[in-house]
Amino acid sequence: xxxxxxxxxxxxxxxxxxxxxxxxxxxxxxxxxxxxxxxxxxxxxxxxxxxxxxxxxxxxxxxxxxxxxxxxxxxxxxxxxxxxxxxxxxxxxxxxxxxxxxxxxxxxxxxxxxxxxxxxxxxxxxxxxxxxxxxxxxxxxxxxxxxxxxxxxxxxxxxxxxxxxxxxxxxxxxxxxxxxxxxxxxxxxxxxxxxxxxxxxxxxxxxxxxxxxxxxxxxxxxxxxxxxxxxxxxxxxxxxxxxxxxxxxxxxxxxxxxxxxxxxxxxxxxxxxxxxxxxxxxxxxxxxxxxxxxxxxxxxxxxxxxxxxxxxxxxxxxxxxxxxxxxxxxxxxxxxxxxxxxxxxxxxxxxxxxxxxxxxxxxxxxxxxxxxxxxxxxxxxxxxxxxxxxxxxxxxxxxxxxxxxxxxxxxxxxxxxxxxxxxxxxxxxxxxxxxxxxxxxxxxxxxxxxxxxxxxxxxxxxxxxxxxxxxxxxxxxxxxxxxxxxxxxxxxxxxx
Amino acid sequence: xxxxxxxxxxxxxxxxxxxxxxxxxxxxxxxxxxxxxxxxxxxxxxxxxxxxxxxxxxxxxxxxxxxxxxxxxxxxxxxxxxxxxxxxxxxxxxxxxxxxxxxxxxxxxxxxxxxxxxxxxxxxxxxxxxxxxxxxxxxxxxxxxxxxxxxxxxxxxxxxxxxxxxxxxxxxxxxxxxxxxxxxxxxxxxxxxxxxxxxxxxxxxxxxxxxxxxxxxxxxxxxxxxxxxxxxxxxxxx
Numbered sequence: 001x002x003x004x005x006x007x008x009x010x011x012x013x014x015x016x017x018x019x020x021x022x023x024x025x026x027x028x029x030x031x032x033x034x035x036x037x038x039x040x041x042x043x044x045x046x047x048x049x050x051x052x053x054x055x056x057x058x059x060x061x062x063x064x065x066x067x068x069x070x071x072x073x074x075x076x077x078x079x080x081x082x083x084x085x086x087x088x089x090x091x092x093x094x095x096x097x098x099x100x101x102x103x104x105x106x107x108x109x110x111x112x113x114x115x116x117x118x119x120x121x122x123x124x125x126x127x128x129x130x131x132x133x134x135x136x137x138x139x140x141x142x143x144x145x146x147x148x149x150x151x152x153x154x155x156x157x158x159x160x161x162x163x164x165x166x167x168x169x170x171x172x173x174x175x176x177x178x179x180x181x182x183x184x185x186x187x188x189x190x191x192x193x194x195x196x197x198x199x200x201x202x203x204x205x206x207x208x209x210x211x212x213x214x215x216x217x218x219x220x221x222x223x224x225x226x227x228x229x230x231x232x233x234x235x236x237x238x239x240x241x242x243x244x245x246x247x248x249x250x251x252x253x254x255x256x257x258x259x260x261x262x263x264x265x266x267x268x269x270x271x272x273x274x275x276x277x278x279x280x281x282x283x284x285x286x287x288x289x290x291x292x293x294x295x296x297x298x299x300x301x302x303x304x305x306x307x308x309x310x311x312x313x314x315x316x317x318x319x320x321x322x323x324x325x326x327x328x329x330x331x332x333x334x335x336x337x338x339x340x341x342x343x344x345x346x347x348x349x350x351x352x353x354x355x356x357x358x359x360x361x362x363x364x365x366x367x368x369x370x371x372x373x374x375x376x377x378x379x380x381x382x383x384x385x386x387x388x389x390x391x392x393x394x395x396x397x398x399x400x401x402x403x404x405x406x407x408x409x410x411x412x413x414x415x416x417x418x419x420x421x422x423x424x425x426x427x428x429x430x431x432x433x434x435x436x437x438x439x440x441x442x443x444x445x446x447x448x449x450x451x452x453x454x455x456x457x458x459x460x461x462x463x464x465x466x467x468x469x470x471x472x473x474x475x476x477x478x479x480x481x482x483x484x485x486x487x488x489x490x491x492x493x494x495x496x
Numbered sequence: 497x498x499x500x501x502x503x504x505x506x507x508x509x510x511x512x513x514x515x516x517x518x519x520x521x522x523x524x525x526x527x528x529x530x531x532x533x534x535x536x537x538x539x540x541x542x543x544x545x546x547x548x549x550x551x552x553x554x555x556x557x558x559x560x561x562x563x564x565x566x567x568x569x570x571x572x573x574x575x576x577x578x579x580x581x582x583x584x585x586x587x588x589x590x591x592x593x594x595x596x597x598x599x600x601x602x603x604x605x606x607x608x609x610x611x612x613x614x615x616x617x618x619x620x621x622x623x624x625x626x627x628x629x630x631x632x633x634x635x636x637x638x639x640x641x642x643x644x645x646x647x648x649x650x651x652x653x654x655x656x657x658x659x660x661x662x663x664x665x666x667x668x669x670x671x672x673x674x675x676x677x678x679x680x681x682x683x684x685x686x687x688x689x690x691x692x693x694x695x696x697x698x699x700x701x702x703x704x705x706x707x708x709x710x711x712x713x714x715x716x717x718x719x720x721x722x723x724x725x726x727x728x729x730x731x732x733x734x
Contacts, residue, residue, distance in 0.1 A: 007680035018663030064561035066679035073561040110579035136565035147576030184524040187532035208520025
């Protein structure tokens with residue numbers, strides 16, 4: 001099949017979202033089946049794209065309108081994008097199934113549209129090869145995220161969405177001004193061509209421009225000091241949406257950040273940007289870990305934990321070596337798996353028991369044994385215990401930082417793990433040794449299957465990390481190796 | 497005391513950011529020849545897209561993918577407003593009817609505003625404007641009706657499906673391009689069928705631009721009217 005059909009990754013969710021108003025009369029349940037069907041189809045397309053890219057070893061370049069870049073817009077679906085587009089689609093599929101149990105607030109038709117468009121936005125951010133198109137997809141992602149944050153229509157949800165809108169708006173404006181500065185001094189928006197011209201840009205302009213881009217994306221990537229919205233939004237959003245935020249929305253932001261930073265690696269003042277990122281990432285880890293310790297609400301605690309892990313990923317990505325980027329990508333994969341499992345199980349407890357406060361988890365081991373088991377595996381994995389997946393990515397992050405002479409970074413990772421151990425073990429203790437009210441709750445079969453699948457995946461990566469590490473290595477090289485990126489884009493000879 | 501400290505801190509931060517931005521802006525060679533892609537568009541726009549309005553050709557054809565995204569952003573805005581202001585039953589609750597001038601004027605002007613909006617989006621490839629301003633103009637026609645009459649509501653049963661259909665139409669045009677020209681959003685009308693090649697500068701030219709702009713116009717018009725409706729109606733309790 002022609003590689004251009006990869007554009008279905010964008011076309012399919014879009015046309016399906018536009019179709020929802022026509023079937024809204026069928027009722028909420030039918031719409032949720034429709035949502036599941038579309039996300040399954042999207043996963044199929046993504047699996048095909050993944051297979052094509054990894055068997056041929058060449059990226060798929062989708063040229064919208066048949067115009068060659070930089071005249072037209074291209075999608076660059078390389079090793080990283082192919083892998084993460086698949087993750088986005090799979091997580092969306094799981095969360096579409098979870099929506100049956102967890103989303104009862106009306107209007108379901110609007111929920112389905114926003115859900116599909118959130119998936120679309122993240123897919124586009126990961127796939128695009130044009131910096132302004134990246135901005136458009138970032139807007140799609142963030143505006144759907146605002147609406148979904150407020151979807152439950154409670155006071156807290158409205159407040160969280162308001163915070164998110166204000167910070168997201170500031171971030172988007174920064175990003176847009178950054179694009180303007182860079183476009184003004186190069187005359188092109190295509191990422192490959194920008195990378196070619198990076199060396200010729202005035203050093204002050206590139207420093208200011210890149211910092212603006214970094215600050216703009218830091219809102220979506222949840223980096224300190226622009227992540228104040230995240231814990232509130234994670235807590236207030238419907239449970240499936242929270243899992244999607246943590247599993248891929250933040251990853252799309254992180255990827256865009258890493259991609260842009262490495263594209264400009266030949267620009268003057270690049271080290272300054274890396275240092276800025278290292279500082280932001282370290283502060284993210286510390287602020288989030290110590291806030292997580294104090295939480296009494298499990299969903300919020302895991303939200304903080306997610307933010308700190310994101311800080312670790314950013315730290316690995318900003319080490320500035322190939323190994324660092326690869327370790328960061330590996331941690332992204334593991335974090336997506338673990339946090340999907342954690343938010344799925346915690347959300348399910350929230351639905352069945354009636355809240356996500358720590359008291360609701362007391363005696364969960366006997367109340368909902370399967371859910372408690374899955375949650376325990378997820379928690380142990382998040383701490384980074386050997387034989388679980390995150391252990392390996394943390395090890396690689398430590399190796400990568402020591403190799404680059406950032407010994408203290410390794411210390412940050414270890415310290416973060418210790419703090420994580422404290423609050424996750426507290427949760428596990430409450431679940432298995434807390435008082436039990438004698439109630440048993442029937443657990444749903446589809447959700448149990450998904451949870452078990454994720455548990456097996458965690459253990460599989462933990463015991464046999466090599467195939468997954470190879471995957472992460474090729475995806476990380478895709479970000480780090482800019483000259484190959486430029487060579488892969490069929491740029492048209494326009495310009496001086 | 498604290499507030500003074502806070503405020504001066506904020507002012508100092510702003511000054512630093514402002515100085516820094518000014519430094520960056522000073523280094524950008526504005527006004528000089530940086531026409532890497534710009535020149536290409538100007539030289540090839542007529543032959544490649546059949547539109548005499550280069551801005552439209554860039555927006556809808558060369559960078560049509562961005563426009564599809566922008567249409568989606570607006571769709572999200574309207575869906576989001578619809579989701580957050582959703583109530584089981586909604587009704588207009590305005591109390592004062594518009595004045596005679598407004599009521600008569602709005603009824604008289606309504607068809608003309610619709611016609612003007614339609615004119616703007618149909619001629620997008622020839623004159624300034626296009627689907628977004630055209631659709632916004634159409635929405636004003638409905639906004640005026642809302643202001644003039646206390647019980648006016650847009651025909652929901654027509655507008656919501658129309659909004660979806662227009663969006664689907666846009667993606668479908670792109671998918672037909674994928675099927676015929678093997679590229680998503682490929683302008684098959686101009687580049688494969690060469691329709692309107694003799695009509696350059698007249699209405700029936702510009703490849704798929706007029707079709708897309710008509711769809712966008714319908715979509716934006718129904719969407720903005722829908723947002724107005726969501727905001728002007730309130731919950732009724734039984």
